[in-house]
Amino acid sequence: MKWTQLPLGPLQTNAYVLQNEAKDAIVIDPGSEGPALVQWLKEQNLKPLAILLTHAHFDHIGAVDDVRNEFKCPVYIHQEEQDWLPDGSKNGSERFLGSNAITARPADHTIENEQTLRLGSFQFEVLETPGHSPGSVSFYSKEHSIVFSGDALFAQSIGRTDLPGGNHQQLLESIHQKLLELPEDTVVACGHGPTTTIGSEMDSNPFLSGF
Template identity: 70%
Template sequence: MNWTQIPLGPLQTNAYVLMNEKKEAVIFDPGGNGPEFIKWLNDQQISPLAILLTHAHFDHIGAVDEVRDAFNCPVYIHEAEKDWLSDAAKNGSGRFLGNASITARAADEIIQEEKTIQLGSFSFDILYTPGHSPGSVSYYSATGGVVFSGDALFKQSIGRTDLPGGDHNLLLESIHSKLLELPEETIVASGHGPVTTIGEEMDGNPFLSGF
């Protein structure tokens, strides 16, 4: 099992493609550049099984419909943001992009609770990590030793909480109670910037000290 980080969309948000030896894959947060991203997947002969969204801000959803339609795969989102995909005001594109708003059709699967999901050979623990947004979730693969954290936790930083539905204290609580409880060697595949590890952020993230 291996994964690839691919920055996509207007803010170069990190999409991730987690793939097994049969080239089946799970895609996290396809933020834009749909045609180019689909061509890359086809060139690599990758077969996506699902699209897992960490949250529904516009820079994470720009290519959702194109990828979903190209590969006939379901889209997962937390119930707290199930109506954000189609609402430019809620997903932020109306505020930041004006007339160039970004929307997508409703998700196929609604996450209502923390649980383990199985997609082909892939298994993920869904961790509810709100604070950056009300429906933020992180997907932990124990076998892969990686957590796809969206915009909750970054290398030496945390997600912004000044957008609608953001809550700084709640985000810190989510990080400490959910993400920092993972093994220290766990790779953190963040929505922006370079990857890091849980141990590195426990030791050196200035936003997490003193909480």
């Protein structure tokens, strides 16, 4: 499996595109710049099988319908946020963008609990990692030693918890009980900023000491 990090939009939200040798692809968090993302996928001759959302904040969902409409692929989100996509007040876009609220059609599939998600040749362990938002999840590929953590864990930082539904203590518990339990060489593909590893964050993330 090959994966590509694509920072999109004014908040430079990381979309991730995973692909196999057959050019099947998974798109995680297509946050903005829909036409450009669709064009890039076409130029790479990729065939998206699904869109996976770590959570439904507006900066992670802006290109969902562009990609879904073009490639006819389903969208997956945790059930706690299944009604956030079409609602600018819940996904935060009304608060930050006013009348330019960002919305998308409801997801095609909801994730109800931790499970193994198999999509074509791709396989992920779905880890429930709430705290940044109630329905935040991380997608872990054990085979490829990488976890797509959304806005739960960043390089030398953690997700903000001052937005509606955020909970600082819950986020710390999610990180310690779910993410830091992964092998230390696991790559953490964050929702913003550079990638890191579980081991690096265990050793030096200032937000995780003294928990």
